[in-house]
Amino acid sequence: MLLTDYFRSEKDATWDIGVQCGVQHGVIRLPETEDFDLTDKSHWQQVHKRFTDFGITPVIVEPMPNCVHDHIKAGDEKRDESIEQVIKMLPIMEELGLESICFNWMAHIGWLRTRSDIVERGGAKVTEFNIKDxxxxxxxxxxxxxxxxxxxxxxxxxxxxxxxxxxxxxxxxDPPRPQLGDVGRIMISRENIEKAIYDIVPSDNLGVTFCQANYYIMGENVEELIEKWAKKIFFVHFRNTVGCPDHFRETFHDNGALDMAALIRAYKKNGVDVPIRVDHVPTMAGEVSTLPGYDALGRMFAIGYLKGILQATDLQ
Ligand SMILES: [Mn+2]
Structure with missing residues (x-):
């Protein structure tokens, strides 16, 4: 598998930490400022060069930029012009060697937590979703x-x-609930995701970002899904949690309900050789959180843990 990490387009400590941990490939977030034109190749080239100059080769774009994606998911009056922009992005991505784009179908409310101060091992802090809150x-x-x-x-x-x-x-x-207030959600179950990737517009270019913990939260057998969807898994989010759709929380990657080494063995057994990145990490001692779930020290632990499992499984 290809070890990657998630990098914002402006350099921060996670760039240094990722590279220091041996990450050489990037899942990149594009700039969200008004002066960045998604359809202008020279704008992409500047961002791309910033990464490559730092020793990071971008391979995936995540997420599909919200300035276009929100209109497309909501189906509002800017939908068609937003789709036109996406269509113009794709040849630029091809030229720069970016192989995939991670998108989702959560309209109006994206990934959501209700608290960010839940105590994990040794006093580290993690995020939680509880429908009651x-x-x-x-x-x-x-x-x-x-x-x-x-x-x-x-x-x-x-x-x-x-x-x-x-x-x-x-x-x-995320969370995989059918409803949040008056906002419906559809990518919430194995059956619905299968409809989405196999039935509507069948294509070898349409598959999943396999965010492991979401499928555990849905109550699925994650190893069985890896086997069943092997050819449709384009990208893995290495994530662990405990709980159910109405109430779950993040954990250290070695401290949740999933057997992470068993999942890596399942990817290997089923020929899933794709980019992988750690997802939703704890905030650790001494850290001032900038975005709970995406702070630097928890990433460092998670990347090392993932790298160790990949090496022990002969995947690195
Ligand atoms: Mn995820």
């Missing part, structure tokens, strides 16, 4: 609208992704 917003969308918008997007974009050999890697909803 959830405060609904004014946003509204139905499951039917989400499916219609998803189909509209695939019909427009999949032919272009195929032409430029870019993979679209669908991330499941």
């Amino acid at each position: 959830f405060k609904p917003t004014d946003a509204k969308i139905t499951a039917k609208e989400l499916w219609d918008n998803y189909e509209y997007f695939l019909k427009a974009v999949i032919p272009v992704a195929e032409k430029h050999n870019i993979k679209l890697a669908l991330h499941p909803d």
Whole structure:
């Protein structure tokens, strides 16, 4: 598997820590400032060069930039112009050697936690989702609208992704609940994800970002899913948790419900040889949190742990 990490487009400590831990490939977040034009190759080249100059080769874009993705998922009046921008991104990605884009189908509310001060091992802090603490917003969308918008997007974009050999890697909803207030959610179960990746617009370029812990939270047997979906897993989020859709929390990567070494053995056994990155780490002693789940020290531990398992499994 290809060890990667998640890097914001402006250099911060996670760039240094990733490279110091031996990460050479990047899952990159594009700039979200107004002066970055998604359809302008020279803008991409500047970002790409910043990474390569630092020793990081970008391989995946995550997430699909919200400035276009939000309109596409919500199906609002800016949907078509946003899809046009995505279509123009794909040849630029091809030219720069970026193989996949990680996208999701959560409209109005993205990945969501209700607390960020839950105590993990040794006093480290992790995030939690508890439906009892959830405060609904004014946003509204139905499951039917989400499916219609998803189909509209695939019909427009999949032919272009195929032409430029870019993979679209669908991330499941987090939390995987059917409803958050009046906001419907559809990528919440094995059955729905299978409908999304196999049935609507069948394509070798459409598959999943396999965010392991989400499937455990859904109640699935994660090792069985790896076997069943092997050819559809384009990218792995190495993540551990405890709980269920209404109430779960993150953990250290070696301290949750999933047997992480067994999962890596399952990827190997089923020929899933794709980029992998750690996901949702604890905030550790002495750290001032900038974004709970994405702080630097927990990443350092998680990357080392992942790297050790990959080496012990002859995958690195
Ligand atoms: Mn994830």
